[in-house]
Amino acid sequence: MSGEPGYFHQDTLRVPDGAELYYQVTGDGEPGAVLCDGLGCDGFAWKYLAPYLSRHHRVLRWHYRGHGRSGIPMDRERIGMLYTCDDLQRVMDAAGMERAVLFGHSMGVQVALEFHRRYARRVQGLVLLCGSYGNPLDTFHDSNVLKKMFPTLRRVVERFPEQSARLIHAALRTELAVQLAITLEMNRERIARNDLAPYFEHLARMDPVVFVRTLDSLAEHSAWDHLLHVDVPTLVVAGERDKFTPGWLSRKMAARIPESELVVIPEGTHTAPLEAPGLVELRVERFLRERLGKPSTPSADGVRILPPAARA
Template structure:
């Protein structure tokens, strides 16, 4: 994903191994320039930023990618309950400190918005500015697809997974090969006129690499997240982005975020889906870059 990668591992204070990757050698970190940190969503990966990462690298930005605990190349050992928003935020806080990164721009998508906000709440000194794309600070089960159908059906789906664990595991590992499943995700979460099916195929293939019990665990974390009670204390300059055709997270949620975050501005993308950064990458990239320039973090001043 980078022109030249510098992958590495970091061990957190509780011994969890995190994978991370930078587009610069650590001994060449420029502390005067911000490091962009991309924060992906539930069952997603850094491939959801495939159009942002090369664009900002080409502009000369320093970039840090990492995998959360229990995700991809990071450790998937131990109790999955330890994979929670406070720990994920602390892991990244420790990683930034270890790398001596003091100026950052967080870019979070979907569940990554929860993680960004949790981090900004707990470690405000880490985050110079943030971009929040298609997130929600209310339980997603209550509002996904503008209904509570997920909240109603989820207990039955979870009961099925517990009753037939091997069957569920097989479905989890191989559903990316199913064209019907591919189309369902394509139709539900993306602008089909703007995104090609290969993007969805890669997305689903990456899902199969994750533990099969992670989905219900993370969805519960989002349901129980109390970050809405702390929004007004988060002073980080913020750009909130949503798609006006987002079927998963209705964009009035972005208006709620903007209303309660003291230093925020809203950008709604016409015909944008739940993944507007893939639908209209040039538009999103330009808007993020414009926000970065106006936020003051390039000059060392926060707006």
Template sequence: MGAAVLVSARGVRINAIDRGAGDPVVFLHGIGGDAGNWAPQLEALAATHRVVALDSRGFGRSDRTYGRMSLADYARDVLVVMTELGIGRAPIVGLSMGGMIAQTVALTAPQRVASLVLADTSSSADADMKADLTASGAAAVAHGMPAVATAFMPATFSRAAVAENRRYVRDFEENFSSTDPLTFNIGLQAIAELDLTDELHRIDVPTLVLVGDEDALTPPEHSKTIASTVPGAELVVIDDAGHLSNLDQAGAFTEHLVRFLDAA
């Protein structure tokens, strides 16, 4: 996968994959995932770019912390890691919770963001979404992550991927199941506070919004809201893809990503 580096961010060690050379691109994964979720895209881009994929605080090989976190806190970690790795400004690619963090970075430190790719994500949490997040967090703490993973998989991947039990579905479920339930709940609580829609008009960098047509966790309507609010944003709906469209349809996702980065 490439060299792993540990960067100290405000007293916490953040793990990151750092490989390739050329213009940097920063990748942010979704909740319950890690930097490895970006494997197809890192492999494709490393020949022409420096690709940096973080394990967000509490996930993957990064340190666990058990205090309250906000999306702004996760965003500050991203900025510290970029600084420590000598990256002043870069495109930021975020999926799901990573897309929420990417929006936050763009709004709080616009000078650090060259362009944005927001995949299978949302810009605000409505009452139903907050209720689902609260229930999922409570279930994780009470019953453990494997039970939550079993419930999440049908909503995370396309129907075909789940039915065929594809390898990346199994790998993600195994990784998701090993997530610390407390840090998972902390992340869900941060997502529940998401309220960025009214601020998106301030984003003034090239923005690509990608979403799977079968995304049940952040349905295409969420992406349509983002794309219609960020000035000049492009929306692409990926066929036969669920919430992790970068894995469900890795080829199509990567093709759109490369095209966008080349043009931005």
């Protein structure tokens, strides 16, 4: 792997069941970092953190089955958490990363924890951002309404996939969808429209059947029983105003993981890495330095919380 500044490599990996997985590697340096996305995402949450990490670390970004530039397996039933963890192991092999710090945002938190359960020797540390240890439909907006509605939604999507795709794609491509999300779910004073729009653009292109099958796997998965067995340095990052994964979940998770650290982003929501990039970078940098022995760098001395206008 090249150590030149600005190093970039991208490729696809075909796994045994036919799915083609997209991945890219940037930067160089240890410990390496693997970034695991949220559901329906192709990397929008890492807009600021990924290039920051790439200045001193080898950073692996990849797309789940049916997400972003990754394909769908020949057997469309092969969607879910266990396949995701196996895929991650193969992608790390392809990228030449024997061990790494796993970063997870939203769904990526469950992926990182389950991967540690199954492949602990390959995990040097965990950075868990704005996510849950499991069963996210039980706690979405501190309610189980979505959990009750989901079986019906899934049946409709599975039975009428083409019609569902047309309806969903049309709705998500509207400016109204973006503005509603910013107003109702995010911190409007902190999030820039151009930071959130890529999420809707990707979701509008995504196969809705893949989405609901992935969500079904998440809804049934929990790493709660594994938290006590996490034996690597762990940083938990929560948004104070996160409605998708309420802050109490992060506190509960951090309290159960031995010797973990918790940082709560003031006024942060589910997109805290985009709303307060400097604060997240500073805290991650300190964690890597103090808990994983990464040398100090001048970039860790200050905090930048950019207003939306500066990130547009």
